[in-house]
Amino acid sequence: MEYLVTSAEMKRCDGNTIEHFGMPSMVLMERAALACAEELIARDKKLKEAMRPFGPVPPANRTLVAAGTGNNGGDGLAIGRLLSQAGFPVDFVLLGKEEKCSAETAAQLKILENYGYRVMRKLPEREYDIIIDSIFGIGLTRPVEGSFAEAVEYINAQDAYVLSVDIPSGIHGDTGEVMGCAVQADVTVTFGFRKLGLVLYPGARYAGKVLCADIGITQEGFLGEYPRIFTWNKEDRGFLPVRLQEGNKGTFGKVLLIAGSRGMAGACELSAAAVLKSGAGMVRAVTPESNRVIMQTALPEAMLTTYEKWTPQAEEKLREACAWANVIAVGPGFGKSPEALRILEAVLKQTMQPLIIDADALNLLSEHRELLDELIQRQQEPETRRELILTPHPGEFGRLAGKKTDEIQKEAAALTLEWAARLQAAFICKGARTLVGSPEGRLYMNLTGNSGMATAGSGDVLTGILAGLSAQGMHAFDAACAGVYLHGMAGDRAAHKKSEYGVTAGDLTLELEALFPELLKKLQ
Numbered sequence: 001m002e003y004l005v006t007s008a009e010m011k012r013c014d015g016n017t018i019e020h021f022g023m024p025s026m027v028l029m030e031r032a033a034l035a036c037a038e039e040l041i042a043r044d045k046k047l048k049e050a051m052r053p054f055g056p057v058p059p060a061n062r063t064l065v066a067a068g069t070g071n072n073g074g075d076g077l078a079i080g081r082l083l084s085q086a087g088f089p090v091d092f093v094l095l096g097k098e099e100k101c102s103a104e105t106a107a108q109l110k111i112l113e114n115y116g117y118r119v120m121r122k123l124p125e126r127e128y129d130i131i132i133d134s135i136f137g138i139g140l141t142r143p144v145e146g147s148f149a150e151a152v153e154y155i156n157a158q159d160a161y162v163l164s165v166d167i168p169s170g171i172h173g174d175t176g177e178v179m180g181c182a183v184q185a186d187v188t189v190t191f192g193f194r195k196l197g198l199v200l201y202p203g204a205r206y207a208g209k210v211l212c213a214d215i216g217i218t219q220e221g222f223l224g225e226y227p228r229i230f231t232w233n234k235e236d237r238g239f240l241p242v243r244l245q246e247g248n249k250g251t252f253g254k255v256l257l258i259a260g261s262r263g264m265a266g267a268c269e270l271s272a273a274a275v276l277k278s279g280a281g282m283v284r285a286v287t288p289e290s291n292r293v294i295m296q297t298a299l300p301e302a303m304l305t306t307y308e309k310w311t312p313q314a315e316e317k318l319r320e321a322c323a324w325a326n327v328i329a330v331g332p333g334f335g336k337s338p339e340a341l342r343i344l345e346a347v348l349k350q351t352m353q354p355l356i357i358d359a360d361a362l363n364l365l366s367e368h369r370e371l372l373d374e375l376i377q378r379q380q381e382p383e384t385r386r387e388l389i390l391t392p393h394p395g396e397f398g399r400l401a402g403k404k405t406d407e408i409q410k411e412a413a414a415l416t417l418e419w420a421a422r423l424q425a426a427f428i429c430k431g432a433r434t435l436v437g438s439p440e441g442r443l444y445m446n447l448t449g450n451s452g453m454a455t456a457g458s459g460d461v462l463t464g465i466l467a468g469l470s471a472q473g474m475h476a477f478d479a480a481c482a483g484v485y486l487h488g489m490a491g492d493r494a495a496h497k498k499s500e501y502g503v504t505a506g507d508l509t510l511e512l513e514a515l516f517p518e519l520l521k522k523l524q
C-alpha cells in the first residue's frame, strides 16, 4: 500500500519531520539533491559504457540548473553542486528575485558562492545535454507566466535530458493540471511520497519516468493523520482470496450474472468468462432467449436462464435463479427494455446477496429515481443493507448524480466518496485513473491499466472480475480495489503483447489466467 499525497499533505509531513522530529531541513534537502545527482551520475556511467566500443566520445553531460527561489530551487542548486563535484560541467541560473529566496535556497546560494560558483540571472544562449528543472515544486500556487513561462519554453525547446525535481514545474501537485505551461521531463525524482499530480493526467505524461526517493520523510511524519488516497503497487500481492484446498465449486461461489440483451450477447459472454477466470465456482447467466446458442457455444461452462417477455413464469425463473446465487451482478449489455426494468426492480427489492450494478442497470437507476431512492433508503438500514458495488464511468456517474461528465471528472474524488457514503457501497468511478470509495471514506486510486482498455466490453470484463472475487467471499471494498487492480494488470499484460492499439476486451480475460500464476509466484 502506498499513499498518494496532495501538496498540503506533503507539506504537513515535511513540516512535522522538521519541527516535530527535529530533522534539519537542510539535511532533507541534501538527501533530496543526492538522490537526483545519483540518478544522473548512474545514467552518465551507463551512457559512457554503451559508447566505449566506439572509441573516445566527448561526454554529453553539460548541465544547466534552472532554479526558482523556493525550496525546489534550493534542491536544484544543491544537485548542481554535487554534479559539479562529480565532474560534470554545470551552469546555474536563478529565476526570480534573490530577495524572495527561502532560507534554505539562500543558504544554497551562499554555499555555491563560497565554492566560487557563478549563478547567472538570465537564461544563457547555449545548448545543454542535461537540464535540472527546479523552478517550482509543490509550492506552485498560480499559473506560470512571464519570465518563468519563458524559462519553461526554453527548457522544452532544448534537445536535453530533463530531470524535474519533485514535480515538473508548472504541473499542479494535486490535480496534474498544466498551470499555463509546464516542463516536459524525461525523469522526475520525487521525494517521500508520489504526489497526485504525478499520477493524474496530464501531469503523468509531463513527468516522464517517476522515481520516488527516500530522503528520510516517512509515514511517521503524518503524526497519525494519514493522506486520503492510497494505491497498490508491485509489492502488493496478498489480496487474493484464500483458496481452500479441499473446496468444491460451491465453496468458491455462485454468481448470477444478469446481462446481455437482444443483439448484445457479447457483453454477457465477456462478463461471464471473467467471472470464471477470476476463480469463482459457477456462473449462471440470465439473458434473453435469443442469446442462448451464442452463449452455449462461446462459453459452455456457463449455465443459462433465459427470458423473452416478462411473464409470471419468467418472474418465477428469475426468483429461483436469484435464490441459487451467492452474488448477483446486473448490467453489462442489459439494455433498458421494460423487461430489463422489471428484472432490476425484482433484484433490488427481493434479494439481499452482494450485488454489483453496472452499465445499463446504472442508467435505469438514473432514469427511475424512485428505484434509486429506495436503494439508498434500504442501504441506510442495517437490516436491509447489502454488500454493494457500483461501477459507473464518468458519463454514467453524471447521469446518476445529475451532473455533467466534466463536472464529475473535476470533482471525482469528492463525489466518489459522497456517493459511496450515500449508497453505503464500494463506489467505483472508472477512467484512466479509476477511483474506489468506501462508505467510511477510504479512497483507492488505481494506477494499473492503459489506453488499450478504452475498448468496447472492457467494463463488462471488470464486472465479471468483481463478481468472481465477491463470490469467493471478499467484501465489497476489498473486491472492488482488487478487481480494478487485476483488470488493469491484465490490460497491461495485453498491451505488452499487442500494444495499446491492439487490445480487445477478450484479451483482458485471457490475460487474467496468466496473471494469477505470476501473482502467486511472487507470494511464495
Ligand SMILES: NC(=O)C1=CN([C@@H]2O[C@H](COP(=O)(O)OP(=O)(O)OC[C@H]3O[C@@H](n4cnc5c(N)ncnc54)[C@H](O)[C@@H]3O)[C@@H](O)[C@H]2O)[C@@H](O)CC1
Binding pocket: 014, 015, 018, 025, 026, 028, 029, 032, 068, 069, 070, 071, 072, 073, 075, 100, 102, 135, 136, 137, 138, 139, 140, 141, 142, 143, 144, 145, 148, 165, 166, 167, 191
Ligand atoms: N525541507 C523541506 O521542506 C523540503 C522541501 N523540498 C523541496 O521543496 C519544494 C517545495 O518548496 P516550496 O514550498 O518553497 O515551494 P516551491 O519551491 O515549489 O516554490 C514556491 C515559490 O514560488 C512562488 N510561486 C508559486 N507559484 C508561482 C508562479 N506561478 N509564478 C511565480 N512564482 C510562484 C511562491 O510564492 C514561492 O515563493 C518541494 O517541491 C521539494 O522540491 C525538498 O528539498 C525536501 C525537503
Ligand SMILES: Nc1ncnc2c1ncn2[C@@H]1O[C@H](COP(=O)(O)OP(=O)(O)O)[C@@H](O)[C@H]1O
Binding pocket: 359, 393, 430, 431, 432, 433, 434, 448, 449, 450, 451, 452, 453, 454, 455, 456, 457, 458, 459, 460, 461, 462, 487
Ligand atoms: N486510458 C485508460 N487507462 C486505463 N484504463 C482505462 C483507460 N480508459 C478506460 N480504461 C478502463 O477500461 C474500462 C472501460 O469501461 P467502460 O467505460 O465501462 O467500457 P465498456 O462500456 O465499453 O465496457 C474501465 O475499467 C476503465 O477504467
Ligand SMILES: [K+]
Binding pocket: 072, 133, 134, 135, 136, 137, 164, 165, 166, 167, 168, 169
Ligand atoms: K520542479
